[in-house]
Amino acid sequence: MNKRNDKRSAARVVREQIQREKRRKRTAWIAIVAVGVLAIGGVIGWSIYASQKAGQVNTPAQANADGNAIMTGTGPIIVEDYIDFICPYCKVYHDEANATLSQLIEDGKITLVQHPVAYLDRYSTNQYSTRASAAAACAADDGKFDVYTNALFANQPKEGSAGPTDEELIMLGTDNGLSESFAQCVRDKKYVSWAGKVSSDASKAGVTGTPTIFVNGKKIQASSAAIVAAVNEASTATPSPTS
Amino acid sequence: MQWVSLLVRLGLAAVFLTAGALKVTDLPASGRAVVAYELMPNDLAMTVGAIQPFFEIALGLLLLLGLATRFAAWVSAATMVVFISGIVSAWARGLNIDCGCFSKGGHLPPGQTPSYLPEILRDVGFLAMAIFLIIFPASRFSLDGWLNPVVQDEGEQTHEQAE
Numbered sequence: 001m002n003k004r005n006d007k008r009s010a011a012r013v014v015r016e017q018i019q020r021e022k023r024r025k026r027t028a029w030i031a032i033v034a035v036g037v038l039a040i041g042g043v044i045g046w047s048i049y050a051s052q053k054a055g056q057v058n059t060p061a062q063a064n065a066d067g068n069a070i071m072t073g074t075g076p077i078i079v080e081d082y083i084d085f086i087c088p089y090c091k092v093y094h095d096e097a098n099a100t101l102s103q104l105i106e107d108g109k110i111t112l113v114q115h116p117v118a119y120l121d122r123y124s125t126n127q128y129s130t131r132a133s134a135a136a137a138c139a140a141d142d143g144k145f146d147v148y149t150n151a152l153f154a155n156q157p158k159e160g161s162a163g164p165t166d167e168e169l170i171m172l173g174t175d176n177g178l179s180e181s182f183a184q185c186v187r188d189k190k191y192v193s194w195a196g197k198v199s200s201d202a203s204k205a206g207v208t209g210t211p212t213i214f215v216n217g218k219k220i221q222a223s224s225a226a227i228v229a230a231v232n233e234a235s236t237a238t239p240s241p242t243s
Numbered sequence: 244m245q246w247v248s249l250l251v252r253l254g255l256a257a258v259f260l261t262a263g264a265l266k267v268t269d270l271p272a273s274g275r276a277v278v279a280y281e282l283m284p285n286d287l288a289m290t291v292g293a294i295q296p297f298f299e300i301a302l303g304l305l306l307l308l309g310l311a312t313r314f315a316a317w318v319s320a321a322t323m324v325v326f327i328s329g330i331v332s333a334w335a336r337g338l339n340i341d342c343g344c345f346s347k348g349g350h351l352p353p354g355q356t357p358s359y360l361p362e363i364l365r366d367v368g369f370l371a372m373a374i375f376l377i378i379f380p381a382s383r384f385s386l387d388g389w390l391n392p393v394v395q396d397e398g399e400q401t402h403e404q405a406e
Contacts, residue, residue: 037305038301038302041298119272208278
């Protein structure tokens with residue numbers, strides 16, 4: 001090894017070191033950019049969520065005190081149900097239990113508090129859950145929430161398909177004796193924000209699926225037999241009205 | 244190995260992009276999927292659920308482009324560990340939920356049993372892919388390779404040039 005060779009290899013070591021240092025710096029910059037990309041993604045998500053949460057909510061006149069359900073009847077026992085108009089099990093529950101519930105309301109035994117949540121917007125291609133819930137609230141303003149609910153379940157769209165459009169929802173209403181103000185209410189999307197509130201309140205109440213039924217705050221099976229049993233139990237336990 | 248890394252990288256990118264895209268159209272539902280795990284207070288869970296799809300898409304894009312691959316692989320691995328522990332804990336507590344990994348989420352209707360084991364195995368598979376990328380981050384067609392080519396590291400490049 002002569003001197004020149006030593007010098008050359010020393011220079012190469014230095015050059016390599018500089019290059020490695022440059023590379024390390026570049027890697028650090030790339031990492032910073034990557035963190036930035038993830039952070040931007042998070043901030044976008046958060047801001048969209050925040051903007052969806054805020055905003056004014058119209059509440060139908062027939063709503064309960066919390067403004068997140070439609071009340072029918074004046075009985076002392078509170079039967080609460082959470083349903084989504086596109087959920088097949090909700091239709092099964094509705095078809096099976098509706099007559100029993102109507103009878104209990106007529107007998108003055110219960111107050112039915114119904115939360116038409118829009119949990120399953122993803123099951124239709126046109127946010128049917130939200131629009132059906134909003135239309136049902138419009139029907140409630142006409143005093144025909146129960147009639148319209150029956151009609152919605154009788155015409156339930158298949159999951160994964162396009163649900164009825166707003167115009168079709170209006171037709172369904174007018175076919176069932178709803179007025180022009182109902183049509184206007186649906187067209188104005190008056191209660192679309194309300195459907196969102198019903199859903200987020202239901203989620204806060206720990207309702208993670210539909211149908212979910214409570215009798216005086218106690219969760220029960222979604223069937224007429226379970227409702228009757230719970231109502232009987234509640235009426236013997238506390239005969240005095242609480243609401 | 245760079246070709247294998249490319250396949251793993253693109254595979255993992257597809258996983259995150261799909262998972263994110265399926266949830267991003269319905270943020271409240273994504274939030275409710277997190278709520279169903281009953282691990283966080285409601286407001287926090289809803290917020291996490293809203294952010295998660297965007298986070299997944301951003302992570303998927305990093306992997307797709309091959310930008311900061313090793314870093315993205317670490318984040319992917321950490322994310323998978325969180326998902327797997329979430330499912331395991333839901334299973335251990337006997338919750339009857341959909342994992343909400345790819346869309347849906349929330350409580351299952353009565354009569355339907357959750358499929359926790361396949362979900363966990365699938366996520367372990369994704370975790371393995373992420374770990375592979377941590378070990379072999381260099382891949383073909385990556386932004387990393389273009390922005391920051393390997394120079395004389397352990398003489399690797401000299402070998403390649405020689406061959």
